[in-house]
Amino acid sequence: MYLRKLKGMGVRNLLPLELEFNPKINLFLGDNGAGKSNLLEAIYFLATSRSFRTNQDQEMIQSTAPGRYYSDKVPVAADHQPANLPDYQPGIYLSGEVSAVDGDSKIEILYQPPRKEAKINGKPLSRLIDLIGHLRVVLFSVEDMAVIKGGPHLRRRFMDISISQTDPVYLNDLQRYIRILKQRNRLLGEIRDRIEQEDLLDTFDESLVKTGNALINKRRSMVSEINPLVKGIYQEIGGSQKEVQLEYKPGVEEDDFLNRLRAKRREEIRRGVSLVGPHRDEIAFTLDGMNARAFASEGEARTIAICLRLAGLEYIYQQSGEYPLLLLDDVFSELDEHRKQYLINSLQADVQTFITTADEHVLKDLPLANSSVFRVEKGEVVSGDRKVAK
Numbered sequence: 001m002y003l004r005k006l007k008g009m010g011v012r013n014l015l016p017l018e019l020e021f022n023p024k025i026n027l028f029l030g031d032n033g034a035g036k037s038n039l040l041e042a043i044y045f046l047a048t049s050r051s052f053r054t055n056q057d058q059e060m061i062q063s064t065a066p067g068r069y070y071s072d073k074v075p076v077a078a079d080h081q082p083a084n085l086p087d088y089q090p091g092i093y094l095s096g097e098v099s100a101v102d103g104d105s106k107i108e109i110l111y112q113p114p115r116k117e118a119k120i121n122g123k124p125l126s127r128l129i130d131l132i133g134h135l136r137v138v139l140f141s142v143e144d145m146a147v148i149k150g151g152p153h154l155r156r157r158f159m160d161i162s163i164s165q166t167d168p169v170y171l172n173d174l175q176r177y178i179r180i181l182k183q184r185n186r187l188l189g190e191i192r193d194r195i196e197q198e199d200l201l202d203t204f205d206e207s208l209v210k211t212g213n214a215l216i217n218k219r220r221s222m223v224s225e226i227n228p229l230v231k232g233i234y235q236e237i238g239g240s241q242k243e244v245q246l247e248y249k250p251g252v253e254e255d256d257f258l259n260r261l262r263a264k265r266r267e268e269i270r271r272g273v274s275l276v277g278p279h280r281d282e283i284a285f286t287l288d289g290m291n292a293r294a295f296a297s298e299g300e301a302r303t304i305a306i307c308l309r310l311a312g313l314e315y316i317y318q319q320s321g322e323y324p325l326l327l328l329d330d331v332f333s334e335l336d337e338h339r340k341q342y343l344i345n346s347l348q349a350d351v352q353t354f355i356t357t358a359d360e361h362v363l364k365d366l367p368l369a370n371s372s373v374f375r376v377e378k379g380e381v382v383s384g385d386r387k388v389a390k
């Protein structure tokens with residue numbers, strides 16, 4: 001699938017924008033702080049109703065001195081036309097035209113805290129979560145380079161994002177699991193403080209196990225599917241004979257879940273936190289049999305991180321029958337020449353790719369026939385020419 005057009009206003013430092021993208025490669029060039037990552041964030045927000053940089057959505061809303069980018073009369077909600085909105089309120093409005101195998105669609109999202117609403121082809125969605133899947137994206141940023149050596153939540157997030165985009169049932173289960181976990185943790189604390197009775201835990205345990213097992217199941221099969229992909233890509237990109245292996249390490253095995261909850265109950269009450277379940281899952285990476293988290297070099301760990309992302313892209317293709325968008329935020333500056341070349345060569349003709357960089361030289365390596373160059377300057381995005389930096 002690909003994003004044909006993007007309209008937006010109110011996103012961080014970006015001026016109101018109206019852009020038409022190349023179905024293949026889109027390169028965003030500009031100085032540090034110009035607004036390149038903000039543009040990718042806008043696309044990600046349109047796809048997921050979330051930011052990839054913050055949990056605090058409000059941070060994304062443009063903070064401006066009044067009248068700096070908008071005249072007082074520019075309504076954020078101009079296209080959206082929800083009832084009862086004054087002409088101007090701080091907020092974000094994005095609309096995108098998407099081409100996919102099953103046809104074209106228009107996605108709109110309006111965020112004016114506390115309301116956040118989305119429409120598909122003009123029809124409001126009753127649940128925001130139903131937005132997922134209409135525009136699929138795989139994001140790779142400098143922070144994602146840490147996925148191998150950083151905390152296990154990064155690896156869980158990778159699984160969640162990859163599976164959710166092609167499996168609405170998983171996304172539902174995931175949200176439910178998080179909700180149950182929160183409630184259960186609160187209850188554990190209340191039992192410890194003798195505000196609530198211990199037997200209330202039984203029903204929570206059952207739903208935790210039921211929902212948790214659904215997650216474990218899907219994650220297990222996802223990891224087993226991407227394992228050979230990562231291994232193959234690593235051998236090509238790493239130019240090395242070393243072998244990468246991934247192994248899913250669930251926090252608990254499905255048929256043992258309830259027993260372990262029983263066994264840990266006293267400790268859980270004492271600590272006021274749930275100690276058993278897929279929120280403790282891990283993916284173990286090995287490089288030639290050695291634990292990559294502990295033993296891989298920085299360069300090797302980054303290379304595995306790239307391979308993981310590309311495998312995630314392939315996974316979504318296998319699951320959904322079409323490639324998602326690939327958003328590469330500033331990753332080229334972190335790679336040596338060989339890996340940069342491989343990454344560029346592996347940009348597949350049928351993957352719409354968005355690349356940000358402050359380094360003009362990336363231009364010279366791109367297949368220019370298939371790419372559009374945009375200049376980003378102080379929040380303004382303009383279609384540029386395709387001149388090559390020598």
Ligand SMILES: Nc1ncnc2c1ncn2[C@@H]1O[C@H](COP(=O)(O)OP(=O)(O)OP(=O)(O)O)[C@@H](O)[C@H]1O
Pocket residue numbers: 011012013014030031032033034035036037038039059060061062063064330356357358376
């Ligand atoms: N809510 C906001 N309102 C207005 N401006 C914001 C907001 N949040 C961030 N900014 C500004 O946006 C700019 C950063 O934009 P962005 O992160 O997209 O830069 P970039 O082009 O990706 O730069 P780099 O090359 O350093 O990665 C900063 O100048 C920052 O002050």
Ligand SMILES: [Mg+2]
Pocket residue numbers: 036037038329330356
């Ligand atoms: Mg940036």
